[in-house]
Amino acid sequence: MAIVGLGLIGGSVALDLKNKIPGVQIIGVDMNERHCQMALALKIVNEVKTIEQAVIDAELVILAIPVDALIKVLPIVLGLLEPGCTLMDMGSTKSLICDQVKYHPKRGQFVASHPMAGTENSGPGAAKEALFAGHTAVICEAQKSHPAHLAHVENLYDILKMRLVYMEAKEHDVHIAYISHLSHICSFVLANTILAKETDISTIFNLAGGGFESTVRLAKSSPEMWCPIFAQNKENILFAVESFREHLNMFYDALQSEDCSLSFELIRTANGIRKVWSQ
Amino acid sequence: MAIVGLGLIGGSVALDLKNKIPGVQIIGVDMNERHCQMALALKIVNEVKTIEQAVIDAELVILAIPVDALIKVLPIVLGLLEPGCTLMDMGSTKSLICDQVKYHPKRGQFVASHPMAGTENSGPGAAKEALFAGHTAVICEAQKSHPAHLAHVENLYDILKMRLVYMEAKEHDVHIAYISHLSHICSFVLANTILAKETDISTIFNLAGGGFESTVRLAKSSPEMWCPIFAQNKENILFAVESFREHLNMFYDALQSEDCSLSFELIRTANGIRKVWSQ
Numbered sequence: 164m165a166i167v168g169l170g171l172i173g174g175s176v177a178l179d180l181k182n183k184i185p186g187v188q189i190i191g192v193d194m195n196e197r198h199c200q201m202a203l204a205l206k207i208v209n210e211v212k213t214i215e216q217a218v219i220d221a222e223l224v225i226l227a228i229p230v231d232a233l234i235k236v237l238p239i240v241l242g243l244l245e246p247g248c249t250l251m252d253m254g255s256t257k258s259l260i261c262d263q264v265k266y267h268p269k270r271g272q273f274v275a276s277h278p279m280a281g282t283e284n285s286g287p288g289a290a291k292e293a294l295f296a297g298h299t300a301v302i303c304e305a306q307k308s309h310p311a312h313l314a315h316v317e318n319l320y321d322i323l324k325m326r327l328v329y330m331e332a333k334e335h336d337v338h339i340a341y342i343s344h345l346s347h348i349c350s351f352v353l354a355n356t357i358l359a360k361e362t363d364i365s366t367i368f369n370l371a372g373g374g375f376e377s378t379v380r381l382a383k384s385s386p387e388m389w390c391p392i393f394a395q396n397k398e399n400i401l402f403a404v405e406s407f408r409e410h411l412n413m414f415y416d417a418l419q420s421e422d423c424s425l426s427f428e429l430i431r432t433a434n435g436i437r438k439v440w441s442q
Numbered sequence: 443m444a445i446v447g448l449g450l451i452g453g454s455v456a457l458d459l460k461n462k463i464p465g466v467q468i469i470g471v472d473m474n475e476r477h478c479q480m481a482l483a484l485k486i487v488n489e490v491k492t493i494e495q496a497v498i499d500a501e502l503v504i505l506a507i508p509v510d511a512l513i514k515v516l517p518i519v520l521g522l523l524e525p526g527c528t529l530m531d532m533g534s535t536k537s538l539i540c541d542q543v544k545y546h547p548k549r550g551q552f553v554a555s556h557p558m559a560g561t562e563n564s565g566p567g568a569a570k571e572a573l574f575a576g577h578t579a580v581i582c583e584a585q586k587s588h589p590a591h592l593a594h595v596e597n598l599y600d601i602l603k604m605r606l607v608y609m610e611a612k613e614h615d616v617h618i619a620y621i622s623h624l625s626h627i628c629s630f631v632l633a634n635t636i637l638a639k640e641t642d643i644s645t646i647f648n649l650a651g652g653g654f655e656s657t658v659r660l661a662k663s664s665p666e667m668w669c670p671i672f673a674q675n676k677e678n679i680l681f682a683v684e685s686f687r688e689h690l691n692m693f694y695d696a697l698q699s700e701d702c703s704l705s706f707e708l709i710r711t712a713n714g715i716r717k718v719w720s721q
Contacts, residue, residue: 280651281651281652301649326648328649338649342649342650343649345636347653348690349657350712351708351712352690352712353686354711354713354714355689355708357620357621357715358711358714358715360685361621366621367621367715369578369605370617370622371578371621372578373561374625378656378657379625382712382715383713383715384713386709397697397698401697403639404690405694407690408687408690408694410634410638411683411686411690413634414634414683415683418680418683419676421673423673426665426672429630429634430663430665432633433629433633434664436646439646
């Protein structure tokens with residue numbers, strides 16, 4: 164197996180595969196030399212190669228790189244692929260990525276996917292076992308992948324103990340704008356608002372309860388990963404932020420006009436989110 | 443000890459006190475008969491009494507009720523207090539509460555405080571051990587409490603393993619608007635935005651990663667607790683929401699105009715929140 168990108172996601176996949184598949188050989192690829200050395204030192208990968216070398220021997224090539232690099236690298240790697248080898252990505256956006264290889268002669272060897280797991284940390288040092296277990300992986304445009312390659316990827320996600328969901332790329336990007344990308348924007352904006360107000364960081368530390376910690380946790384996420392995601396899913400995200408802004412204004416107006424029954428109702432509606440976990 | 447309000451906070455205090463102080467007798471008070479029965483069944487309290495009866499025997503009376511009830515109940519209970527008995531509150535707002543007893547002849551027996559801990563659940567069934575350990579408790583207007591009563595409350599928070607911070611009530615309410623109340627509003631608004639878009643709750647469940655869970659967790663919090671907090675800290679909260687709205691607009695504009703260097707910078711600034719935990 165070859166893993167391109169030895170950050171949080173690629174590193175965590177490697178750890179699980181080494182634990183679950185006896186004798187598996189994992190070839191790591193990363194432009195960042197320090198990441199390569201760390202991945203070797205942490206025994207996340209067996210060896211490190213260039214992308215051209217890695218692709219020759221691999222049965223499965225996993226692209227776990229930021230989505231701006233992904234749209235450039237994906238068609239190239241697909242072009243290099245030996246017959247029988249499966250290529251998959253793990254990017255957080257899907258439309259632009261699928262479009263990139265829509266007419267590629269080897270499209271059937273590629274499976275577009277998005278494992279819905281992560282932490283606010285990055286790099287091979289952030290890799291952890293069982294990061295994916297119990298979460299969902301989305302496979303997009305499954306009908307465009309050859310059944311054998313699709314089965315290969317389904318089997319991989321089974322090893323990572325992920326639930327599988329299938330949808331079209333456009334559909335994925337709309338839902339994910341609301342359910343994942345908007346959460347990150349809220350967290351970044353919340354952190355910026357608090358940091359602008361509280362010039363003494365110790366005040367925040369002193370008053371930070373569990374609620375603060377959980378809402379600003381995502382604000383630690385790296386701009387290298389998130390700027391390209393926001394750029395690629397721009398239209399959907401702008402709609403989501405506009406809708407958020409309208410709901411925020413409604414809340415603001417209820418507080419300002421001291422309309423307690425309306426603010427009660429707005430909170431009661433928000434409580435409906437409990438249903439997500441009580442299915 | 444008498445605990446008025448047998449919800450998450452009052453119940454959790456009782457559990458810790460029973461564990462840490464051998465032989466302590468805890469009298470519970472709650473208007474909700476079902477809460478009283480649950481607290482007895484769960485052995486959170488030794489007995490249940492009316493507030494008038496509870497106050498007679500107690501050395502320490504803890505008010506752990508929503509802040510709208512608190513401003514009404516506090517002056518009455520303070521009036522009922524025997525000499526030598528300490529009264530403390532655990533409300534999330536402090537200015538209005540302190541104002542309520544500013545000229546009360548027994549003001550010295552009261553200690554205004556706010557333990558910065560909680561979960562999104564409520565009621566005696568949500569009570570848990572060590573809820574407070576490692577978090578901060580704020581004591582407000584300490585100079586208005588008699589030193590013996592202040593020491594009594596400081597000792598209680600020491601038993602709960604909380605760090606103590608002292609500030610004026612107005613100062614507390616400003617900071618807490620940004621660090622706690624705004625987080626809750628973001629979470630409620632985020633939940634409402636997502637629920638308005640995603641009519642099929644299973645889509646949210648399927649796509650919910652860890653980031654989604656941590657940002658919307660607070661949206662499960664009860665309106666009975668939060669409406670009165672928002673009403674009592676209205677002015678500070680409106681300022682905080684206005685500032686959040688400005689930072690959100692800045693983010694939106696950066697995305698819309700595809701100003702990648704600005705959005706990178708905004709995320710990099712938000713990453714500064716890491717300093718809170720690396721002090």
